[in-house]
Amino acid sequence: ETGVTQTPRHLVMGMTNKKSLKCEQHLGHNAMYWYKQSAKKPLELMFVYSLEERVENNSVPSRFSPECPNSSHLFLHLHTLQPEDSALYLCASSQHRGLAGAPYEQYFGPGTRLTVT
Amino acid sequence: KNQVEQSPQSLIILEGKNCTLQCNYTVSPFSNLRWYKQDTGRGPVSLTIMTFSENTKSNGRYTATLDADTKQSSLHITASQLSDSASYICVVSASAAGNKLTFGGGTRVLVKP
Numbered sequence: 001e002t003g004v005t006q007t008p009r010h011l012v013m014g015m016t017n018k019k020s021l022k023c024e025q026h027l028g029h030n031a032m033y034w035y036k037q038s039a040k041k042p043l044e045l046m047f048v049y050s051l052e053e054r055v056e057n058n059s060v061p062s063r064f065s066p067e068c069p070n071s072s073h074l075f076l077h078l079h080t081l082q083p084e085d086s087a088l089y090l091c092a093s094s095q096h097r098g099l100a101g102a103p104y105e106q107y108f109g110p111g112t113r114l115t116v117t
Numbered sequence: 118k119n120q121v122e123q124s125p126q127s128l129i130i131l132e133g134k135n136c137t138l139q140c141n142y143t144v145s146p147f148s149n150l151r152w153y154k155q156d157t158g159r160g161p162v163s164l165t166i167m168t169f170s171e172n173t174k175s176n177g178r179y180t181a182t183l184d185a186d187t188k189q190s191s192l193h194i195t196a197s198q199l200s201d202s203a204s205y206i207c208v209v210s211a212s213a214a215g216n217k218l219t220f221g222g223g224t225r226v227l228v229k230p
Binding site for chain 2 (some may be wrong): 004008038042043044045090092105106107108109110111113
């Protein structure tokens with residue numbers, strides 16, 4: 001048990017659907033992350049929230065919309081996705097990204113396997 | 118451009134044997150290097166984290182090495198077990214830009230009985 005949970009674990013949606021992915025962390029962390037993991041590609045950082053403010057948005061299409069209502073919860077709202085958006089979406093949490101050179105451990109959730117048809 | 122390259126992409130080993138995975142990086146300025154294990158259908162789990170001053174760190178049967186001069190790291194698995202079948206991901210953190218992580222593509226290890 002990593003202390004980071006994600007729901008749903010699997011999701012199949014059409015290109016016109018709207019759905020949301022949910023992440024919850026029980027570790028007392030104050031930074032949360034969304035990653036995309038496509039087949040045979042490195043993890044791609046999508047969004048970072050630190051102290052509930054978005055601090056990083058790596059050129060992610062607007063059809064992905066994150067929401068962080070508090071330090072324990074993170075959502076990824078999906079709408080009008082494309083088939084190439086099919087991937088494993090991973091949530092992670094850590095202590096506040098801060099001191100340069102200080103290694104902070106990221107704890108990952110189990111991921112949501114998303115298939116866009 | 119910060120990059121992390123891992124080799125081999127995949128390997129098959131017999132249960133009980135040892136193996137070594139390689140990681141080369143160009144991330145600068147270097148802060149720390151981590152190895153993660155990712156089982157199929159699950160999120161990555163941290164095995165080791167090494168800073169500039171550390172050149173080896175062990176976690177059970179996993180031993181990571183770091184050569185900050187040549188910008189290379191290795192992960193050695195001793196006496197492999199079937200449960201070691203997974204992807205192993207090398208991740209390097211840059212000390213600038215808020216400790217941004219750069220992920221390698223991973224090495225997929227399959228341990229056969």
